[in-house]
Amino acid sequence: MRVRVALFATCLTDTFFPETARAVVRLLERLGCSVDFPLGQTCCGQMHFNTGYREHAKPLARKYTDVFRDYDHVVAPSGSCAGMVREIHPTLGESPPRTFELAEFLVDVLGVTDVGAWFPHRVTYHPTCHSLRMLGVGDKPLALLRAVKALDLVELPDSTHCCGFGGTFAVKNAETSTAMLADKMTSVLSTGAEVLSAGDNSCLMHIGGGLSRLRAGVRPVHLAEILASTEEDPWLATR
Amino acid sequence: MASAREEILNRIRDARVPAAEPVVRGYHETGTGGVELFAERVADYRAVVHTVTDVPAALERLRGKRIVVPADVPPEWLVDGVTWLHEPLTIEELDGSDGVLTGCAVAIADTGTIVLDGGEAQGRRALTLLPDYHLCVVRADQIAASVPEALRRLEPTRPLTFISGPSATSDIELNRVEGVHGPRTLEVLVVQPQ
Amino acid sequence: MARNPVTWLGSPTFPKAAHTALADTQLRQNLRKATGTIRGRRAAAVGEMTDWEQLRVAGEQIKNDVLARLDTLLVQLEESVTARGGVVHWARDAEEANRIVLDLCREEGANEVVKVKSMATAEIGLNEALEAGGVHAIETDLAELIVQLGDDRPSHILVPAIHRNRSEIREIFQRRMGVEVSDEPADLAEAARVYLREKFLTTKVAISGANFAVADTGSIVVLESEGNGRMCLTLPDTLITVMGIEKLVPTWQDLEVFLQLLPRSSTAERMNPYTSVWTGVTEGDGPQRFHLVLIDNGRTATLEDSVGRQALRCIRCSACLNVCPVYERTGGQSYGSVYPGPIGAILTPQLVGDMHDPQAASLPYASSLCGACFEVCPVRIDIPSVLTHLRAEAVEAKGLTAESVAMAAAAWVFREASRYEKAQKAGSLARFLARDGRITSLPWPGSKWTSSRDVPAPPSESFRAWWRKNRG
Numbered sequence: 001m002r003v004r005v006a007l008f009a010t011c012l013t014d015t016f017f018p019e020t021a022r023a024v025v026r027l028l029e030r031l032g033c034s035v036d037f038p039l040g041q042t043c044c045g046q047m048h049f050n051t052g053y054r055e056h057a058k059p060l061a062r063k064y065t066d067v068f069r070d071y072d073h074v075v076a077p078s079g080s081c082a083g084m085v086r087e088i089h090p091t092l093g094e095s096p097p098r099t100f101e102l103a104e105f106l107v108d109v110l111g112v113t114d115v116g117a118w119f120p121h122r123v124t125y126h127p128t129c130h131s132l133r134m135l136g137v138g139d140k141p142l143a144l145l146r147a148v149k150a151l152d153l154v155e156l157p158d159s160t161h162c163c164g165f166g167g168t169f170a171v172k173n174a175e176t177s178t179a180m181l182a183d184k185m186t187s188v189l190s191t192g193a194e195v196l197s198a199g200d201n202s203c204l205m206h207i208g209g210g211l212s213r214l215r216a217g218v219r220p221v222h223l224a225e226i227l228a229s230t231e232e233d234p235w236l237a238t239r
Numbered sequence: 240m241a242s243a244r245e246e247i248l249n250r251i252r253d254a255r256v257p258a259a260e261p262v263v264r265g266y267h268e269t270g271t272g273g274v275e276l277f278a279e280r281v282a283d284y285r286a287v288v289h290t291v292t293d294v295p296a297a298l299e300r301l302r303g304k305r306i307v308v309p310a311d312v313p314p315e316w317l318v319d320g321v322t323w324l325h326e327p328l329t330i331e332e333l334d335g336s337d338g339v340l341t342g343c344a345v346a347i348a349d350t351g352t353i354v355l356d357g358g359e360a361q362g363r364r365a366l367t368l369l370p371d372y373h374l375c376v377v378r379a380d381q382i383a384a385s386v387p388e389a390l391r392r393l394e395p396t397r398p399l400t401f402i403s404g405p406s407a408t409s410d411i412e413l414n415r416v417e418g419v420h421g422p423r424t425l426e427v428l429v430v431q432p433q
Numbered sequence: 434m435a436r437n438p439v440t441w442l443g444s445p446t447f448p449k450a451a452h453t454a455l456a457d458t459q460l461r462q463n464l465r466k467a468t469g470t471i472r473g474r475r476a477a478a479v480g481e482m483t484d485w486e487q488l489r490v491a492g493e494q495i496k497n498d499v500l501a502r503l504d505t506l507l508v509q510l511e512e513s514v515t516a517r518g519g520v521v522h523w524a525r526d527a528e529e530a531n532r533i534v535l536d537l538c539r540e541e542g543a544n545e546v547v548k549v550k551s552m553a554t555a556e557i558g559l560n561e562a563l564e565a566g567g568v569h570a571i572e573t574d575l576a577e578l579i580v581q582l583g584d585d586r587p588s589h590i591l592v593p594a595i596h597r598n599r600s601e602i603r604e605i606f607q608r609r610m611g612v613e614v615s616d617e618p619a620d621l622a623e624a625a626r627v628y629l630r631e632k633f634l635t636t637k638v639a640i641s642g643a644n645f646a647v648a649d650t651g652s653i654v655v656l657e658s659e660g661n662g663r664m665c666l667t668l669p670d671t672l673i674t675v676m677g678i679e680k681l682v683p684t685w686q687d688l689e690v691f692l693q694l695l696p697r698s699s700t701a702e703r704m705n706p707y708t709s710v711w712t713g714v715t716e717g718d719g720p721q722r723f724h725l726v727l728i729d730n731g732r733t734a735t736l737e738d739s740v741g742r743q744a745l746r747c748i749r750c751s752a753c754l755n756v757c758p759v760y761e762r763t764g765g766q767s768y769g770s771v772y773p774g775p776i777g778a779i780l781t782p783q784l785v786g787d788m789h790d791p792q793a794a795s796l797p798y799a800s801s802l803c804g805a806c807f808e809v810c811p812v813r814i815d816i817p818s819v820l821t822h823l824r825a826e827a828v829e830a831k832g833l834t835a836e837s838v839a840m841a842a843a844a845w846v847f848r849e850a851s852r853y854e855k856a857q858k859a860g861s862l863a864r865f866l867a868r869d870g871r872i873t874s875l876p877w878p879g880s881k882w883t884s885s886r887d888v889p890a891p892p893s894e895s896f897r898a899w900w901r902k903n904r905g
Contacts, residue, residue: 045847174884410575
């Protein structure tokens with residue numbers, strides 16, 4: 001039986017990184033899932049909640065429950081948003097549907113680590129804080145990357161250190177955020193990788209934005225896009 | 240006006256903190272470590288450890304020194320060739336000595352710790368504090384495997400001193416350096432039964 | 434009511450303080466080195482414990498029990514201490530506590546006291562209060578001494594002088610002690626030994642804090658490394674211990690949990706060199722007069738908050754500081770309080786108890802919510818959750834601001850998919866600001882982002898637009 005999955009694209013990816021969401025659809029369909037994208041979805045409310053606007057986050061959490069109520073599995077290409085739903089929505093009085101970060105869903109629910117991907121690039125991986133500490137995703141993303149053909153995976157030094165994004169922290173404490181970013185970029189550059197991957201476009205936007213400003217020659221690519229890439233239908237830089 | 244005591248207690252009651260769930264002690268209450276582990280862990284603190292069977296013979300190392308002893312050390316410890324300093328001693332006399340020889344109440348294998356409780360062969364706390372050298376005799380049967388086991392053997396209302404290696408500090412760049420105010424040399428004789 | 438000295442008067446808000454600290458390259462280097470060292474050592478010390486998680490859970494539960502029965506346990510502690518010859522005093526706030534201690538010093542005729550490092554006395558500004566009353570307090574912990582001699586402020590819970598490296602310490606010692614000394618840590622420790630020896634042997638009154646107090650026996654516990662604690666707790670005639678009301682454990686057995694959690698979490702040792710336990714007064718051994726001062730100073734107010742009260746479980750190990758990426762870069766003084774780092778960001782504003790104070794209200798935002806603090810906390814304080822909880826209080830206290838208006842507008846947009854879609858379309862026009870697929874400069878508040886990072890140009894088509902077209 002085909003696993004029926006609802007994609008929660010997250011507002012950031014929907015708006016700024018549509019190629020990631022398209023990659024999730026391509027990947028999950030290739031693995032035999034039927035994917036739906038309920039158009040009523042917007043945002044999980046994380047920015048509001050984490051900045052202290054709990055009351056504004058509540059109706060967004062309610063909306064999330066309503067939109068995804070009928071699905072057994074919701075998959076989000078974001079550890080942070082999946083963590084918001086799973087760990088925080090219950091504190092806002094919701095009983096959210098089962099929501100997974102992409103790597104967890106692939107490894108734990110579908111039971112695959114080799115997704116048949118092909119990605120001929122040197123890649124380093126940044127495990128984002130909420131994937132790591134809120135969801136406990138562990139080294140599942142690395143297991144998935146190790147199984148990708150032609151991919152040269154290089155270990156990121158101090159990988160578990162926060163990149164300094166932190167949502168509105170990046171603007172409220174912009175200078176401290178930048179100091180953290182500087183060290184993360186140093187680690188990334190030390191690997192000699194041409195691609196920096198992660199499971200969260202928010203952190204990638206932050207680190208990638210820094211690398212772009214430096215013209216560092218490292219491209220941020222979401223894990224979903226690497227896993228969706230095959231020899232027949234390879235990943236192409238879209239911008 | 241209510242006293243500070245009443246006011247604080249009332250404020251605590253007004254906070255209405257709900258009763259807590261019962262404590263689950265899922266951690267290890269005991270361990271398997273004995274003499275060997277204890278000796279290894281004490282040495283990790285850069286203390287000097289000897290495993291011996293004959294205490295008086297091992298005390299030869301004190302020859303020619305002026306050593307403080309508590310009133311009730313076993314008489315056979317008072318070997319010849321050492322100037323033994325007996326209580327009552329002033330702070331200046333303690334500070335001016337070459338070292339102190341004591342027994343202990345309990346030791347802990349897991350952490351390489353010696354515990355003094357002012358009981359037999361230990362004396363008051365100042366005795367093991369002011370001399371710059373402390374030689375401590377630990378009998379094998381005094382070694383508890385774990386911290387929980389050791390606490391169970393102790394009487395909490397006695398003045399207790401837990402000693403894990405020589406005086407040290409981590410205050411400079413968060414690295415450990417030995418030797419500040421307490422004895423800068425800790426030597427331990429672990430006594431195995433003959 | 435007098436202001437709570439837990440924050441330093443005139444401290445700027447966190448982002449402003451961080452601005453200065455981030456530019457201090459020496460500070461950055463010192464912190465990077467020290468926190469990097471201790472992080473690795475802690476991981477090793479904890480890694481050899483196969484029951485670490487069970488100890489953490491027990492630690493959390495014991496402390497929750499303490500908070501639930503605090504009134505009963507405090508009364509029990511008072512009875513046990515009194516029965517063993519100690520005298521117990523209660524203080525509602527810093528001012529009251531300082532007055533009690535000063536009066537006790539005067540009763541003893543002391544114009545000089547030796548002190549064991551204590552967060553409680555630092556929190557209430559005791560040294561300054563004693564000084565104003567004509568009593569000079571000598572800090573005997575090496576790091577506290579460095580701070581005191583350097584006319585500096587503490588920047589770490591465990592190692593208040595963590596922001597100083599060996600050559601800076603050498604300079605302070607040479608200037609203030611009038612001695613020649615190298616910058617070798619062993620030589621610096623020796624200099625402190627010599628400098629303080631005479632004080633230990635002659636001072637008649639000592640002041641300490643307490644790591645734990647055992648309610649059922651009345652035993653007080655102090656963990657330390659150098660032996661300065663033992664000196665203060667053993668040699669003087671009078672001992673005054675100042676302790677926050679939450680530092681209790683119910684029974685002697687409970688200590689077995691904390692004596693395992695605390696050393697490995699703080700100095701990354703299996704056990705710290707010295708732990709002293711005393712119960713009231715022991716004839717013929719140690720101080721013959723013992724006073725215990727129990728301080729509230731904002732703790733009962735913290736206790737009222739069902740989310741925030743978990744901060745009172747804290748055993749002051751400072752593991753959260755050592756792993757915090759924000760602390761590592763800004764240092765402790767940026768927090769404007771004796772309690773810096775993640776625990777400071779949740780404890781300080783609660784002790785201050787006034788979210789209208791802009792400095793206190795800025796502290797819960799001094800975090801990227803990365804969660805490293807929660808992961809290492811030996812009593813499982815969910816610091817990120819308390820941070821967001823306190824942010825909500827800060828938002829409420831601030832009322833209407835440009836930010837609150839923008840947040841309300843964003844929430845209004847997100848509540849309806851149709852509004853969200855329109856906003857997406859309008860926003861995608863921003864791609865015309867882009868060159869080579871990136872935007873390098875935005876007007877305020879976007880400028881806070883683009884000051885150091887580019888923004889990707891919004892795509893011409895959102896994912897939902899693509900879905901509608903291809904799958905809808």
